[in-house]
Amino acid sequence: MEGVSDRLWDRTRRRVQEEVVDAALTLFLEQGFEETTVDQVVAAAGISRRSFFRYFGTKEDIVFGDLAEQGPVILAALRERPDDEPIWDALGHALSVLSTRMSPERGIAIGRLVVTSPALRAAHLEKHLRWQQVLAPEVERRVGIGDAPPGLVGEAIVATVLACLDAATAAWLDQGSDDLEELRRLTYVALAAVRQRTTS
Amino acid sequence: MEGVSDRLWDRTRRRVQEEVVDAALTLFLEQGFEETTVDQVVAAAGISRRSFFRYFGTKEDIVFGDLAEQGPVILAALRERPDDEPIWDALGHALSVLSTRMSPERGIAIGRLVVTSPALRAAHLEKHLRWQQVLAPEVERRVGIGDAPPGLVGEAIVATVLACLDAATAAWLDQGSDDLEELRRLTYVALAAVRQRTTS
């Protein structure tokens, strides 16, 4: 583990952060993300507006936390996968390390927020772009790029997986499931659809 | 053609719009998108701040215009393609109708702006989501969805094509090409990479 300290300051910081997130998510689920102002959040959490923006750089960060910076974590997980594993499975497994970082209920709540708020959708996609840049080189090392320009193949593959994951998540939320295994299955269905149609 | 009128008001409106875009793009290319304020743009274009926001709902709209609303145009082009054409080619051709709406030089300038500005990237991706929702049903009609939930297959396929197009565009801008045929080739390479790896 990196940089996780147990000094009083750090523990306090994490506790405050959690309290703010709890208060904010409650408000977001009640009134919607855009309809909730930062002032309401800080009032509910008992923190000053100025301090809030030191804990969370943006309002969207309440929802996504440090997820955007977890590219290296996914990369490490990807490197653990055997070299001869199909890239799709390897990426799927690598990405699933993130789903262990939060309760399924909270994940579903966040998912619903994301699909209903343009601002959150945008941040979500930005996050994927960040991951793409981190993961693309390792993907290209695995699959080879032939004479394609560096980056093209890797980014296309990672973006495809993330797109299929997003489409699957939308369908998953839509059908009101709360079973992570079902999400995995839907992702596989989406990837299979892409595979099936690429051969035609 | 729909709704394109030649009343004086409409012609004036289009002319003003073009002038603002020209002035704004010049500023954006000089100083960057985020570093240019709307006040600078309206000063350079000789229009009031208030009127600006009636012409362009957001600052990003200067760059993208009504591209986000062109989903139906792409859809119409997709419907023109023969039913037995592979979905990838059909989508590629349908999307290419948009590249005829602007000069290649301006397209390249905009492309460079988009890759260097997070706000523009986000708007770009939002735009793709809008297109996805419009195109997905027709895609699913063509390829069939088996027993997958409606939307999943179509959105996955459209998102994959757009992702490959984006990756190809990035590589294309990177290599400093200005040949649209080369962009088409790179898109094909990206899609081929996805295809190749889906069979393993």
Next chain:
DNA sequence: GCCTCCTTGGCATCGAGTGCCAAGTTAGCA
């Protein structure tokens, strides 16, 4: 107990975006 480091919150400010309103311009009609 003292000094240093870090956090806190208040204040002012910026930039994007919106509602409202008075004034001016265009279009249609007599």
Next chain:
DNA sequence: TGCTAACTTGGCACTCGATGCCAAGGAGGC
């Protein structure tokens, strides 16, 4: 031509997210 209805314009005030600056206060080492 002149009148009216419809629409546009720009100014003002305001909201909301986000940032720089600064004085005050708590934590930890000595």
